[in-house]
Amino acid sequence: MPSLNLVLHGRNHNYINKHMSNILNLSSAKLGRIAALKGQLEKIQSQLQALVGESAAVTVAKPAKKKRTMSAAGRAKIAAAARARWAKVRAATKGAPKKPAVVAVKKKRTMSAAGRAKIAAAARARWAKVRAAKAK
Numbered sequence: 074m075p076s077l078n079l080v081l082h083g084r085n086h087n088y089i090n091k092h093m094s095n096i097l098n099l100s101s102a103k104l105g106r107i108a109a110l111k112g113q114l115e116k117i118q119s120q121l122q123a124l125v126g127e128s129a130a131v132t133v134a135k136p137a138k139k140k141r142t143m144s145a146a147g148r149a150k151i152a153a154a155a156r157a158r159w160a161k162v163r164a165a166t167k168g169a170p171k172k173p174a175v176v177a178v179k180k181k182r183t184m185s186a187a188g189r190a191k192i193a194a195a196a197r198a199r200w201a202k203v204r205a206a207k208a209k
Contacts, residue, residue, distance in 0.1 A: 099107070
């Protein structure tokens with residue numbers, strides 16, 4: 074049977090409501106017996122806890138993991154390997170032809186005066202058509 078603390082702090086509130094109404098209807102003799110049994114139960118639980126606590130004290134806790142650190146020699150090896158990789162890359166690009174520093178910029182497209190005149194004439198013709206259709 075769960076202790077009263079577990080019931081109160083647990084999720085089963087229906088259990089509490091259902092049994093509280095039963096407790097209110099009990100006689101004083103029965104309530105005294107319940108209190109005595111609860112006391113005995115708590116005493117037994119504390120004894121059990123003491124036994125479990127003794128065995129738990131015997132077990133040795135694991136030491137906290139030490140933070141891994143790298144030795145100076147290990148760091149030096151990694152740095153040397155990185156320098157070797159970059160030297161290889163630089164050597165490969167040294168023999169390759171260099172790209173020109175200045176990239177030719179594309180000339181912006183411009184419209185000739187004749188082309189602009191043709192577009193303007195077409196636009197005037199379209200608007201004239203629209204106005205003629207509106208006037209009808």
